[in-house]
Amino acid sequence: MEISDRTMIAGHFHEPDTYVTKRPQGRNDWLITFTLGGEGYFVTSGKEQCCQAGDITLLRPGTPHQYGTRKGQTWHFVWTHFPAAFTETSILPDLDLLILSIESESIRERIFQAFIRILGDSRERGEYWHELCSSALREILFMMAQQTSRKVDARIEEILHILSVQMRQPIRIDELAKTVGLSPSRLSHLFKASTGHSIVDTLNRMRIQQAALLLEHTDRSASEVCYDVGFQNYNHFTNQFRKWFGVNPSTFMKEKR
Known part of the structure; x- marks a missing residue:
C-alpha cells in the first residue's frame, strides 16, 4: 500500500x-x-x-x-x-x-x-x-x-500529577496514600526518597513557581496571587516565597515588572 x-x-x-x-x-x-x-x-x-x-x-x-x-x-x-x-x-x-x-x-x-x-x-x-x-x-x-x-515510581508519578492539577486545594497525606494503595508513612518515605523533597515541600514549590510566573507576567497583586495558587495565609505565602526565591513577593514583582 x-x-x-x-x-x-x-x-x-x-x-x-x-x-x-x-x-x-x-x-x-x-x-x-x-x-x-x-x-x-x-x-x-x-x-x-x-x-x-x-x-x-x-x-x-x-x-x-x-x-x-x-x-x-x-x-x-x-x-x-x-x-x-x-x-x-x-x-x-x-x-x-x-x-x-x-x-x-x-x-x-x-x-x-x-x-x-x-x-x-x-x-x-x-x-x-x-x-x-x-x-x-x-x-x-x-x-x-x-x-x-523518567525513573520515578508510578505511584509517585501519580501523586505528582494529583498535586499539579489540584494545586489550589488543601492536601491530606492519608487521602493521597489511599489513592495509590500505600500507608501514609510509606508514601511519605517513598516520595522523599524518589524526589528529594517531602510532599508538602513539593506542593509549596509548585505553588511558588506558579506564583512567580503570575507576579512577573500578569497585573495581579501579591495578595491575589497568594490565593490564586492555593495559599490561605499571606504570611505563610511570603515566607515560602522568600524560602524559594530569596526575596518577598512584592520585591520580586517590582524587580520583574
Missing part, C-alpha cells in the same frame, strides 16, 4: 482470539497501539511479545510482523497508523518494536483521550483534521519519551 505524507488512520477494536494480522513485508508507516483490556501479542524477528492493559506499542516502518489476540483472550485496543516522516519518533529508543507499560492511571487516561481525539478528528475530516490528529499523536509520543527517561 502506498502511504502519503498525510495518511493517518485510526481504530478502536475489541477482538476475539481469532483476530490476527500478518505482514511479512511490514508497512512503510508507523503503527502505534494502546491496550485497554485483555491481551494481544506482536511477533517480530521470530520473537513474540505480549501486551496487556496499559501497554503502548510502537512498530517501526518496514518491520516484518504479525499481531493479534492471544489465545483464550480478547483484545481491546486503540490504534493509529501514521506517516514515517514524524520526526518525534527519533526521541524514542531505536527499536523495531517498542512496548512500554504505563502504570500511572492519570497518564493512561491522558493517552487514551489523545487517541480518542485522533479517532474523532480523523473520521470527521474537518478543515484542520490532520493538524489536530498530529498534535494529539505528538502528545502521545512525548509522553512515551517522558516515560522512557
Whole structure:
C-alpha cells in the first residue's frame, strides 16, 4: 500500500482470539497501539511479545510482523497508523518494536483521550483534521519519551500529577496514600526518597513557581496571587516565597515588572 505524507488512520477494536494480522513485508508507516483490556501479542524477528492493559506499542516502518489476540483472550485496543516522516519518533529508543507499560492511571487516561481525539478528528475530516490528529499523536509520543527517561515510581508519578492539577486545594497525606494503595508513612518515605523533597515541600514549590510566573507576567497583586495558587495565609505565602526565591513577593514583582 502506498502511504502519503498525510495518511493517518485510526481504530478502536475489541477482538476475539481469532483476530490476527500478518505482514511479512511490514508497512512503510508507523503503527502505534494502546491496550485497554485483555491481551494481544506482536511477533517480530521470530520473537513474540505480549501486551496487556496499559501497554503502548510502537512498530517501526518496514518491520516484518504479525499481531493479534492471544489465545483464550480478547483484545481491546486503540490504534493509529501514521506517516514515517514524524520526526518525534527519533526521541524514542531505536527499536523495531517498542512496548512500554504505563502504570500511572492519570497518564493512561491522558493517552487514551489523545487517541480518542485522533479517532474523532480523523473520521470527521474537518478543515484542520490532520493538524489536530498530529498534535494529539505528538502528545502521545512525548509522553512515551517522558516515560522512557523518567525513573520515578508510578505511584509517585501519580501523586505528582494529583498535586499539579489540584494545586489550589488543601492536601491530606492519608487521602493521597489511599489513592495509590500505600500507608501514609510509606508514601511519605517513598516520595522523599524518589524526589528529594517531602510532599508538602513539593506542593509549596509548585505553588511558588506558579506564583512567580503570575507576579512577573500578569497585573495581579501579591495578595491575589497568594490565593490564586492555593495559599490561605499571606504570611505563610511570603515566607515560602522568600524560602524559594530569596526575596518577598512584592520585591520580586517590582524587580520583574
